[in-house]
Amino acid sequence: MSGPSKSPSKLTNRRALAMMGGVAVLCALPCLLAGMLTGRRWLVTLGLVVAATGAAWLLCARFAREEVMRPVHVRYLREFFPAMAGYVVLMMVSGALVPRMESVAARVALAALPLLPIALLVRAMVRVLRDQDELERRIDLEAIAIAAMSTAFGFFSFGLLPLADIGWQVSGHTVAIWVMPCLFAIFGITKPLVARRYRDRE
Amino acid sequence: MAERLDVSRQTVNAIETGKYDPSLPLAFKIAALFGRPIESIFDPGE
Numbered sequence: 001m002s003g004p005s006k007s008p009s010k011l012t013n014r015r016a017l018a019m020m021g022g023v024a025v026l027c028a029l030p031c032l033l034a035g036m037l038t039g040r041r042w043l044v045t046l047g048l049v050v051a052a053t054g055a056a057w058l059l060c061a062r063f064a065r066e067e068v069m070r071p072v073h074v075r076y077l078r079e080f081f082p083a084m085a086g087y088v089v090l091m092m093v094s095g096a097l098v099p100r101m102e103s104v105a106a107r108v109a110l111a112a113l114p115l116l117p118i119a120l121l122v123r124a125m126v127r128v129l130r131d132q133d134e135l136e137r138r139i140d141l142e143a144i145a146i147a148a149m150s151t152a153f154g155f156f157s158f159g160l161l162p163l164a165d166i167g168w169q170v171s172g173h174t175v176a177i178w179v180m181p182c183l184f185a186i187f188g189i190t191k192p193l194v195a196r197r198y199r200d201r202e
Numbered sequence: 203m204a205e206r207l208d209v210s211r212q213t214v215n216a217i218e219t220g221k222y223d224p225s226l227p228l229a230f231k232i233a234a235l236f237g238r239p240i241e242s243i244f245d246p247g248e
Contacts, residue, residue: 133209
């Protein structure tokens, strides 16, 4: 019962994950190198996060099924890649230029610059969520709900711990900047677990 | 079949194995694809 495909894409899940992992690791290397050479800790952190994400994608690629990607997911990748690449580049530009700027307005504009690709990334995620099929949407929404609740719970707990006066000194901006990466990381871990519930166990 | 229904293979597999109950529009599409009434494909007791 096979019909003609609308626009068959040759990109498979496994190849896409391997590609994403490779690109992420390649993006992480200059960040790590620049961070270590200039002594900028935020660059090293960015490089480590991107490298860890890339390594996770490469690991997933090893176990993913060789299945042709549907056009909706190919479009998502086409939107996701430029946004992520733009984010890494703008983070580096912003981090390098902000301390050198005299004007407050210029500093604010430069500091907020990485938000542009993140907004594009959010748009890509909303579009894929709307356009994928009903089971895929259900799995994603369940995973996002679990990730949102876990992130909120984790950060709330983290907010309560200083009450115990255990000597932790974490700035508000450090905490705030980690909310989104934590949300995405937990979503990435939760999604395959949620998807397992709908898979046939043979 | 998944291509003709415009859904993923994962979704067809989940419906076949009874892990997921499709929405009414998708159930009608499946029935139309097989050219059979919806109640002859889906059993409400399952």
